[in-house]
Every structure is written in C-alpha cells, then in structure tokens.
Amino acid sequence: MNKVLGIIDGKEFTTGDTLLELSYLIAALLFVSGLKLLSHPESARRGNLWAASGMGLAMITTLLLHKTGEGAGIPLTNIWIIMTAIGLGAAIGWMIAKKVKMTAMPQLVSFYNATGGAASALVGLLEYPNAVAGDTGSILVTVLGLIIGSVAFSGSMIAYAKLDGKVGDLMKPYMTYINLVILIFTIGMGIYIVASPNQPSEMTWAIYTLMALSLIYGVMFVMPIGGADMPVVISLLNAFTGIAAAMAGFIYNNQAMILGGILVGAAGMILTVLMCKAMNRSLLNVIIGSFGVGASAAGGEHGTIKEITLSDAAVLLSYSQKVVVIPGYGLAVAQAQHIAHEMDELLESKGVEVKYAIHPVAGRMPGHMNVLLAEADVPYEKLVEMDDINPDMPNVDVAVVIGANDVVNPAAYDDPGSPIYGMPVINAHLAKNIIIMKRGMGKGYAGIENALFFNEKTRMLFGDAKNSIQKLVSEIKTM
Amino acid sequence: MTSIQLILVVIFIVAAVVGYLLINNVPSRLHTPLMSGMNALSGVTIVGALLATAGALSGSNPVVGYIFGTLAIILAMINVAGGFAVTDRMLGMFGRNNQNRDKDD
Numbered sequence: 001m002n003k004v005l006g007i008i009d010g011k012e013f014t015t016g017d018t019l020l021e022l023s024y025l026i027a028a029l030l031f032v033s034g035l036k037l038l039s040h041p042e043s044a045r046r047g048n049l050w051a052a053s054g055m056g057l058a059m060i061t062t063l064l065l066h067k068t069g070e071g072a073g074i075p076l077t078n079i080w081i082i083m084t085a086i087g088l089g090a091a092i093g094w095m096i097a098k099k100v101k102m103t104a105m106p107q108l109v110s111f112y113n114a115t116g117g118a119a120s121a122l123v124g125l126l127e128y129p130n131a132v133a134g135d136t137g138s139i140l141v142t143v144l145g146l147i148i149g150s151v152a153f154s155g156s157m158i159a160y161a162k163l164d165g166k167v168g169d170l171m172k173p174y175m176t177y178i179n180l181v182i183l184i185f186t187i188g189m190g191i192y193i194v195a196s197p198n199q200p201s202e203m204t205w206a207i208y209t210l211m212a213l214s215l216i217y218g219v220m221f222v223m224p225i226g227g228a229d230m231p232v233v234i235s236l237l238n239a240f241t242g243i244a245a246a247m248a249g250f251i252y253n254n255q256a257m258i259l260g261g262i263l264v265g266a267a268g269m270i271l272t273v274l275m276c277k278a279m280n281r282s283l284l285n286v287i288i289g290s291f292g293v294g295a296s297a298a299g300g301e302h303g304t305i306k307e308i309t310l311s312d313a314a315v316l317l318s319y320s321q322k323v324v325v326i327p328g329y330g331l332a333v334a335q336a337q338h339i340a341h342e343m344d345e346l347l348e349s350k351g352v353e354v355k356y357a358i359h360p361v362a363g364r365m366p367g368h369m370n371v372l373l374a375e376a377d378v379p380y381e382k383l384v385e386m387d388d389i390n391p392d393m394p395n396v397d398v399a400v401v402i403g404a405n406d407v408v409n410p411a412a413y414d415d416p417g418s419p420i421y422g423m424p425v426i427n428a429h430l431a432k433n434i435i436i437m438k439r440g441m442g443k444g445y446a447g448i449e450n451a452l453f454f455n456e457k458t459r460m461l462f463g464d465a466k467n468s469i470q471k472l473v474s475e476i477k478t479m
Numbered sequence: 480m481t482s483i484q485l486i487l488v489v490i491f492i493v494a495a496v497v498g499y500l501l502i503n504n505v506p507s508r509l510h511t512p513l514m515s516g517m518n519a520l521s522g523v524t525i526v527g528a529l530l531a532t533a534g535a536l537s538g539s540n541p542v543v544g545y546i547f548g549t550l551a552i553i554l555a556m557i558n559v560a561g562g563f564a565v566t567d568r569m570l571g572m573f574g575r576n577n578q579n580r581d582k583d584d
Contacts, residue, residue: 254514
C-alpha cells in the first residue's frame, strides 16, 4: 500500500493514495447518477440508495486509507473515537427519520440541514489553525465554508423553530438595515482574516468572532421571512449547506466533497428559483421580505358568505359527475388526508369521478402535499398537477377546497394590487359549484382577502377539516 | 494554482452545470423527496469531518479537536443517516401506491 507510484505537484502518490482517490471518484459518480435517478418517479428510490452507498464508500475508504502526517494511517484509538461518533450520529438521525410524522417533513429537512451546515462550519474551525499564513486560497475556502455553514446552521434552526410554531415572525422595517450592517461586518471580518499576514494559529479570536457574526446573521436573515415564503428559504438554506460542504472539500482537495456539495448547491439554487416562479416572486423579494406588508389594495368589495349544511353538501357531492379536491396546508394540520381519501373512495363507489388538484407550493414545502396524500394511500393517478387540471375546471361539478386559501385566490388574475397578482393558481372559481372547508373566516397564510369566499357559486362549510369530512362521509353513507 | 487544484476547479464547474441540468425537469410531486435526498447528500461534509478529526486528534490541541471533531462527525452523520433514511421512507410510500394500482388493474 505504501509503494510510491508517482509524484504530482510534489506530492507522492502511493498505491493507497491512488485507491483512496479512485474511491472518491466512484463516490462522486454514484452521487451524480443517484441524483439523476432521484429525479424520476420510477427510479427515485434506487437513486437515493445509490447516493447513500456512494457516501458509505467515501467514509469507509477514508477511515481505512487516509494517512495523517508522515505516511501513517489514522491511529487505532482515534478510529474508536471516530466510530463511536459515527454510530451515535447515525442512531440519532435514523431514529428521528423513522418516527417523524409526514406533516413535519419541512421541519425535519430544516433540522437535518442545520446539522450538515454546523458540521461544515466546525470543519472550517478545526482546519483554520493548520493553514499557513499567505496561503490565500486555502484560507479563503476555509473562511467561506465557515461563514456559509454557520449561516445555514442558525438559519435552518430558526426555520425549524418557525415551522414548528415555536418562534413567530419578526418583521420590522428597520431589520433590513440591521441585517445589511451585520452582513457587511461578517464579510469585512472574513476579508480581514483572508488578507491578514499573521499566522492563522495566532488568529483564533478572529475566526471565533467570524463564526459568531455568521451565526447571528443566519438568525436575523430568516427571522423576518414570513410563513408563506418558508419553502423558498428551506430550499435556499439547503443550497447553502451544499456550497459549504464543497468549500470544505477544497480544504482537502477532495473531489467527492466538492462534487457532492456543489451538485446540491446548484440543484438547490435551481429549485429555489423554480419555487419563486411558482409564487411569482423574485428571490431578492423573498429575502428582503416585503410580503404581507401593506397588502390588499382592493379589499373593499365584500359580498355575503353563504354556508352549506352537511346534508346539502352530501347530496351535491353524491349527485355530481366530476369532483375535484383542492387540498392545502389546513388539510395537513387537521391530519385529514386519510379521511379525505375515505371520502373519495366512497364517492367513486357511487360513480363520481374524483381527482385531487395539487398546487406546486401547497403545504409548507414544494411537493409536500404529494407526500401527505401518498401516506394516506391516495393513488398517484388521482393527483393532477395544476397546469393539467386548470383547462378542465369549467367541466368540474364541485370543487372542494380543503384548508387551502392563497393557491385558489382569483385575485392572482384580476387584482393587480394584490401581492399574489400573477401567481399561478388553481382555477377553483371556474367550477360549477365550490365548497370551501375552513376553520373560520381568517385570512390565508399570506394574509390576503380571498374573493372566492364571496363568489355566488361558493358555499362555506366551517369547522375542523377532519371533523367536517368525517361527518360528511357518514352523511353520504346514509344516502 | 497547482494542477490538482485546477482539476478540482473544473470538477466544480462541471458539477454545477450537471446539477442545473438534472433538476430543471423534475415533476413537482418529487420535490419534497428530492430536497430531502439532496439534503442528505450535502452531508458529504462527513468526509471532511473525518479528515479534520483524524488530524486534530493527533494535532497540537487534541482537546479542541476531540470536542469539535466528534461534534462535527455526530452532526454530519445525523444529516447523512437521517436524510437518506427519511427519503427512502417517503419514496417507499410512493412505491406502495404504485403496487396498489397494479393489484387493482
């Protein structure tokens, strides 16, 4: 294993080194093909396994073949310490993954993202004192990894707390300026460290200060961002963690880390931009967070609200030909996905065609609604994406809106003053009848009036979604 | 810049382009498992955590290395193991529905 095969850039490459580099290359290939498979429904599960095995390979070969200092492998005592840490982390991660409720998926992704970001930041913190003064390149990537990893960590923890309802929004107009000041200080500190002629080992105070500033910035950056924008933030922070991992990869000239990290960084950025498009917002707009401030220009034209009784709703649904269910986050909160599926099966047995119309950002993260309905065993072919269902909406007898609000708001079409003007929505207002299940007359997450509630074809069914559908199901059964 | 670093910069650019091309056409129903899978992949920093800890434990300040190093490994491992496990669980639900459909047909 110690036979020197060749010398590149003054570094001796032994058989072991070459094997290690080769295994990193294979891991990198597994990451790319894993991600490729992950983006198709039929192969997605396999893709996840491929990526996971790439990760396992890179870890095992690192432990076996990596050399510390002068040609020696990692000392055995250290291997034990490392293995214990690996086991502990894996057990914690695994247990949470098995137990978590599908409604809590956005929180979970935020939490995992926080741990990944923190790990990258700690790697930077550990490696910084080993850098040599004047080696601008490696100090730069260390500092960048530390800043981005720390922001991803504290930002994701705040996102987690917000999604879990532990922390509310903090929206003050002056926060934009405070954030800008903190950001300038953080970047300034980073430049100072990179440019400093002092030995890094004598500058530990500076690197700790930089980490503290970055952590504060992460908190302040996510604090003012409103609930409706959370999916965008989660996706953006996810991209950050990837970039932080890639920066850490440059410290070690490690191709698996660079490729895996930047793959996530690039893909995460694309996903973030796609989501912004689905909500008709620019990324900058989301980050600065002007949503909900001074909303609703044309809020004056209220009509009357008409309620519907359970038995009338049951009759209307049972004698329809085409019913479209439009679920929103309210359905997830009420845990009503299972009973909703019971209702659609009951209606189908009566010859009613039932479909679910899924808005790309319904729920608290993109694609969240698909996961929730899959958990309730709703078959795939019943789930129709927004663009496919919209042309068919005028033929729909009843549109049943369950716990959704902004994704069916017609103001997106006809109210240029509305903050969601131009956002693609599901055309519930074109259906022949509309039943809206809502807890009360509160506004949606974005805090905007919804003219759909006052539409003359609309009937409201107030109450907890799960409870209402349960009663509706027994009502339909007695018919 | 050494030739190794040059190669790595090329890898960086190629990976960014590949990431862009792969994601641009994913159906929205896969967005949640995709995000969670990518999230697990960003835990690749575990390799860095292993290397940093291995070095730090035999370095000049082993206590700092011990605390931060093991912490970094534990955190990265939560990200990796939890992320891949929960993605598999979600995709398993999707698969279960496909099987149901096959039985119904």
